Amino acid sequence: MTAYDDLMAFQRDTEALAQVAGRLGWDQETVMPRGAAPQRAEEMAAMESVLHARRIDPRIADWLAQIEPAALDAVGQANLRHIKRDFDRATRVPADLAARIARVTSAAQGTWAEARAADDFAAFAPTLKEVIALKREEGAALAEGRGIGIYDAMLEDYEPGTTAADLEAMFGALRPKLSELRAAVREAEAPPVLEGAFDEAAQMTLTAKLARRFGYDLATGRIDKAVHPFSSGSGLDVRITTRTNALDPFNCFYSTVHEVGHAAYEQGIDSAYLLTPLGRGVSMGVHESQSRIYENQIGRSRAFTGWLFGEMTAVYGDFGVPDAGTFYRIVNRVSDGFIRTEADELQYNLHVLLRFDLERALMSGDLQVDGLQAAWNDRFEADFGYPVDRPSNGVLQDVHWSVGLLGYFPTYSLGNVYAGCLHEALREAVPDLDEALARGDTSAATGWLRENVQKHGGLYEPRKVITRACGKPPTEAPLLTYLENKFTELYGI
Amino acid sequence: MTAYDDLMAFQRDTEALAQVAGRLGWDQETVMPRGAAPQRAEEMAAMESVLHARRIDPRIADWLAQIEPAALDAVGQANLRHIKRDFDRATRVPADLAARIARVTSAAQGTWAEARAADDFAAFAPTLKEVIALKREEGAALAEGRGIGIYDAMLEDYEPGTTAADLEAMFGALRPKLSELRAAVREAEAPPVLEGAFDEAAQMTLTAKLARRFGYDLATGRIDKAVHPFSSGSGLDVRITTRTNALDPFNCFYSTVHEVGHAAYEQGIDSAYLLTPLGRGVSMGVHESQSRIYENQIGRSRAFTGWLFGEMTAVYGDFGVPDAGTFYRIVNRVSDGFIRTEADELQYNLHVLLRFDLERALMSGDLQVDGLQAAWNDRFEADFGYPVDRPSNGVLQDVHWSVGLLGYFPTYSLGNVYAGCLHEALREAVPDLDEALARGDTSAATGWLRENVQKHGGLYEPRKVITRACGKPPTEAPLLTYLENKFTELYGI
Structure with a gap:
């Protein structure tokens, strides 16, 4: 097994676990009993925590350091590009910031839904301020030292x-x-x-x-x-x-x-x-x-x-x-x-x-x-x-x-x-x-x-x-x- | 946070992840597209691997060593009893034996189904011999030094x-x-x-x-x-x-x-x-x-x-x-x-x-x-x-x-x-x-x-x-x- 093989085996399990987390989302929107919501939130959070730990796993840095990209074919190089970007993205955001974002956005969805039902923007504004402040902080961490703007850094999550x-x-x-x-x-x-x-x-x-x-x-x-x-x-x-x-x-x-x-x-x-x-x-x-x-x-x-x-x-x-x-x-x-x-x-x-x-x-x-x-x-x-x-x-x-x-x-x-x-x-x-x-x-x-x-x-x-x-x-x-x-x-x- | 709180927080995520793995099983038997089977096998294996790593996590031993059971109420003592037994069970079985059992039993189910369809016990017997040998090995590891029989040790998995x-x-x-x-x-x-x-x-x-x-x-x-x-x-x-x-x-x-x-x-x-x-x-x-x-x-x-x-x-x-x-x-x-x-x-x-x-x-x-x-x-x-x-x-x-x-x-x-x-x-x-x-x-x-x-x-x-x-x-x-x-x-x- 080369470092690339080890990295790809690790990544394969991560991809499989991400599919499982996605399936939980499907289940929630289609077949989940409505009373299961509080438990499901904990299940999703536990999956997210497993995935986050894998995304910042220090072994990824070790494997990446050992791999010579030029020795890989086009597929290998493309895999490496994705893995490097994801690892860089995950490790740039401090753990406590990631946790705060998760906590605030998790609650914010409910606040937004209530505000929308009540047609009351003022009821949502304080929460949205928190979200915007945290996302600006996240964007700054993602952009730091790269000579790109905060919004460009956020775009990368969706459209590199x-x-x-x-x-x-x-x-x-x-x-x-x-x-x-x-x-x-x-x-x-x-x-x-x-x-x-x-x-x-x-x-x-x-x-x-x-x-x-x-x-x-x-x-x-x-x-x-x-x-x-x-x-x-x-x-x-x-x-x-x-x-x-x-x-x-x-x-x-x-x-x-x-x-x-x-x-x-x-x-x-x-x-x-x-x-x-x-x-x-x-x-x-x-x-x-x-x-x-x-x-x-x-x-x-x-x-x-x-x-x-x-x-x-x-x-x-x-x-x-x-x-x-x-x-x-x-x-x-x-x-x-x-x-x-x-x-x-x-x-x-x-x-x-x-x-x-x-x-x-x-x-x-x-x-x-x-x-x-x-x-x-x-x-x-x-x-x-x-x-x-x-x-x-x-x-x-x-x-x-x-x-x-x-x-x-x-x-x-x-x-x-x-x-x-x-x-x-x-x-x-x-x-x-x-x-x-x-x-x-x-x-x-x-x-x-x-x-x-x-x-x-x-x-x-x-x-x-x-x-x-x-x-x-x-x-x-x-x-x-x-x-x-x-x-x-x-x-x- | 006391050691007991830490242990229970860790256990809570494990329980949530076990529920997720169980839901995958439900999905597979009810709504999963039939063509998804090969991918699902990898998803299940990745979940199992996450759960196994948590079951043998050395932090559990540290937490258990720090907890004074007499200081806990009946619920705490019961939690401890379950966690200790599960940890002991998981750490008694060597990783390579657990992996062999997982591999052999995963394939054996298909062999059994084919043998049953063909009404041919001889087609299943070699696989069953492997399973029995591995389970005897597992039972011996579970029973070792405890003065109980192999079968008693296996019963504990289902009926402690x-x-x-x-x-x-x-x-x-x-x-x-x-x-x-x-x-x-x-x-x-x-x-x-x-x-x-x-x-x-x-x-x-x-x-x-x-x-x-x-x-x-x-x-x-x-x-x-x-x-x-x-x-x-x-x-x-x-x-x-x-x-x-x-x-x-x-x-x-x-x-x-x-x-x-x-x-x-x-x-x-x-x-x-x-x-x-x-x-x-x-x-x-x-x-x-x-x-x-x-x-x-x-x-x-x-x-x-x-x-x-x-x-x-x-x-x-x-x-x-x-x-x-x-x-x-x-x-x-x-x-x-x-x-x-x-x-x-x-x-x-x-x-x-x-x-x-x-x-x-x-x-x-x-x-x-x-x-x-x-x-x-x-x-x-x-x-x-x-x-x-x-x-x-x-x-x-x-x-x-x-x-x-x-x-x-x-x-x-x-x-x-x-x-x-x-x-x-x-x-x-x-x-x-x-x-x-x-x-x-x-x-x-x-x-x-x-x-x-x-x-x-x-x-x-x-x-x-x-x-x-x-x-x-x-x-x-x-x-x-x-x-x-x-x-x-x-x-x-």
């Missing part, structure tokens, strides 16, 4: 290799164009809305068919219901959840397709990487690129919605939509709203960009928590053209900040940008894609994504994955072109 | 405080009486058998009602289907499984009631003991006493089956059984068979006693694996009066030996003996119990068991739990009296 400046450049170009397009769409005549009630058991049957159509492998996966849909697990056990609402079957179908995008990524990774650092999606941005291209560029395309219209007609009979063209317009309807997670693909990024700017200001100290609600409301009205009616529709709508996720929001829009790039390259590689999509056959699209993105897992850095797949570095331009083409045509602008 | 000699005395008295009663029953006229098909979804609805009737708390539990019913978890997350067979609804109902007995024990433990060594059922024998008294003495009583007859009639209409009296006789029908898990309460212990005698002989070296099949077949024919027709109905029917469970079988019959004692005491304490049971109200019975057995968890040694509850030490006599009364009356002998 991408800086705040990279995102500012992309998002800065995106925002005015999206606003302009959105204004034109709001002027134009809106498509109708879907009416009627749709049996929920039948939604689940059709959603399972959709999942299979998008290549989700149920031999190593399963579909359950959860309040907030998510995908969970890597390797041979990748589960998704969805939800049903009799009045809104699209919520079920497109939640499923979104989560299948995440799950197909995990299922598509080269099986040689199982339980290694390469055996997981490489970043949140690349992950989101898969869920978004499945959901939007493929799932909400004219061609594919034509097939879905036929499927819904087969299940529900005449459900009040006269033809596939109208169905396509209904699926892609742009509506006013407050909530990020309910936003359509045209407006979604405006929600994210708002959060990106506010959280950078919170991290830098340019914005204080006491001024956050006003800043949110001002920015929202400027971007959307109508005022926030209450905090639960504004600054209190997302859980992220309460649990210490700062630097996470921008990966949603980065994922959309990446999806735009990948979609452009996919259409070039598969010119007759729409013919297949119109038959409900996504295999050419999902096959191309598997081959060019998914199978690599963590082998390449996130930005390189996209650059290799597209033959050029990612920019916001393809996403903008796609949205402009789609919505000017759809709205007859 | 009970020796092979104790069991020999009980079972030696049980066997001839059971054989005699069984012979008389076989001479008498048999009740009819249940005929027809029973909707399986309706079985699940009724089984959930049964579970609630027996006090199973679904706020901290849930019911799923599994191939082999089991109960799993402690504290606030105690789950059961059952199975359905359209031709045999009693299999579903009484599997459920049996598992509810186990689960109610875990749910009934004083909540102050959560995630401590006292927060789990104290032994396999006491556990089985709860499942058996729920299933048999209560669930198969004339009074309770009268209520169940009404419930089945409400669900299935006229299902071909004319009255509650006939229903009672059908539920308690004594039938010829080969399989322990399918045996009725009269014959069940004969199956167990056979295994107890054979496994002691294997452990002592009086019986070799090569002679095991013949020894099994001879003993079976002597006890049951007809020959074993094939190995899957004989020596290959149980998984236990393949996975290294030696010393486990007798706890099944010990549980029945304990159930007999508890039932006698319960009937004295609640003279009008049958009136309540006839209304489907088990609360007087389950309440008495909770108060006198379940709530104590691991506070007292197993035998002491039963002795305290009954006001006298356990013997086989009450079980024999109960069985004699029940079956002579039922069969009109």
Whole structure:
């Protein structure tokens, strides 16, 4: 056994234990008896403590010191890159700070939920101040001596290799164009809305068919219901959840397709990487690129919605939509709203960009928590053209900040940008894609994504994955072109 | 923080991690995608390795050395007793022996399953020889220097405080009486058998009602289907499984009631003991006493089956059984068979006693694996009066030996003996119990068991739990009296 072998054997157990901790999360959101919550919190904390001890295990430093990277192949070097970064990250944060963050964010989620229910930002503000202070302390520890900013250091947790400046450049170009397009769409005549009630058991049957159509492998996966849909697990056990609402079957179908995008990524990774650092999606941005291209560029395309219209007609009979063209317009309807997670693909990024700017200001100290609600409301009205009616529709709508996720929001829009790039390259590689999509056959699209993105897992850095797949570095331009083409045509602008 | 506090904080995390490992087992048997098996094996092994490292952690010895037991209250002393015994047990077995046992038994289960499917004992014998040799080595390490036998040392894993000699005395008295009663029953006229098909979804609805009737708390539990019913978890997350067979609804109902007995024990433990060594059922024998008294003495009583007859009639209409009296006789029908898990309460212990005698002989070296099949077949024919027709109905029917469970079988019959004692005491304490049971109200019975057995968890040694509850030490006599009364009356002998 060489030092590399020893390190990888140790890492393999860590990866397996991380999968176990993830499964506990799945269990909690799907099947756990509600009365088990207090015990589950202790079980999760015990698992986290085991994982933390392994992440800072001093043997890792010894092994790393003994390994000569140049003697390793590309896979070995990529493994080493991940392990080094994770070890550096874990050992930079003092144990007592990590413990304080864990304690405060664990309680903060409950405080946030109560404040949101009461529509009372002031009830959450003191807790959020604590979280922000601790995260700034953590960011400073992560950035120390590296000549990078606190926010850049936090971004690394979700999107290594991408800086705040990279995102500012992309998002800065995106925002005015999206606003302009959105204004034109709001002027134009809106498509109708879907009416009627749709049996929920039948939604689940059709959603399972959709999942299979998008290549989700149920031999190593399963579909359950959860309040907030998510995908969970890597390797041979990748589960998704969805939800049903009799009045809104699209919520079920497109939640499923979104989560299948995440799950197909995990299922598509080269099986040689199982339980290694390469055996997981490489970043949140690349992950989101898969869920978004499945959901939007493929799932909400004219061609594919034509097939879905036929499927819904087969299940529900005449459900009040006269033809596939109208169905396509209904699926892609742009509506006013407050909530990020309910936003359509045209407006979604405006929600994210708002959060990106506010959280950078919170991290830098340019914005204080006491001024956050006003800043949110001002920015929202400027971007959307109508005022926030209450905090639960504004600054209190997302859980992220309460649990210490700062630097996470921008990966949603980065994922959309990446999806735009990948979609452009996919259409070039598969010119007759729409013919297949119109038959409900996504295999050419999902096959191309598997081959060019998914199978690599963590082998390449996130930005390189996209650059290799597209033959050029990612920019916001393809996403903008796609949205402009789609919505000017759809709205007859 | 005193040494005792430190030790208990460490132990609390160990208990939480053991619950996590148990939940993985539940997941595997109920919801896990089948393709996840290879990854799950690595996840389980990683958890086991974490738990093993904690069980032999040298800090435990330091803490134990610093603690003055006399300064602790009864709960503290009981915690210490469990922790000392577990630490002693874990550190007596050399690491390489533990690893070999884990490796061999992990593979042996598959070999056993294949041999059973092929009805070929010779295909399993070499593997079983390895298992027996390793378990003898382990037993010798556990017994060394303590003046106890290998088999006594193995019994401690499941039933601390009970020796092979104790069991020999009980079972030696049980066997001839059971054989005699069984012979008389076989001479008498048999009740009819249940005929027809029973909707399986309706079985699940009724089984959930049964579970609630027996006090199973679904706020901290849930019911799923599994191939082999089991109960799993402690504290606030105690789950059961059952199975359905359209031709045999009693299999579903009484599997459920049996598992509810186990689960109610875990749910009934004083909540102050959560995630401590006292927060789990104290032994396999006491556990089985709860499942058996729920299933048999209560669930198969004339009074309770009268209520169940009404419930089945409400669900299935006229299902071909004319009255509650006939229903009672059908539920308690004594039938010829080969399989322990399918045996009725009269014959069940004969199956167990056979295994107890054979496994002691294997452990002592009086019986070799090569002679095991013949020894099994001879003993079976002597006890049951007809020959074993094939190995899957004989020596290959149980998984236990393949996975290294030696010393486990007798706890099944010990549980029945304990159930007999508890039932006698319960009937004295609640003279009008049958009136309540006839209304489907088990609360007087389950309440008495909770108060006198379940709530104590691991506070007292197993035998002491039963002795305290009954006001006298356990013997086989009450079980024999109960069985004699029940079956002579039922069969009109």
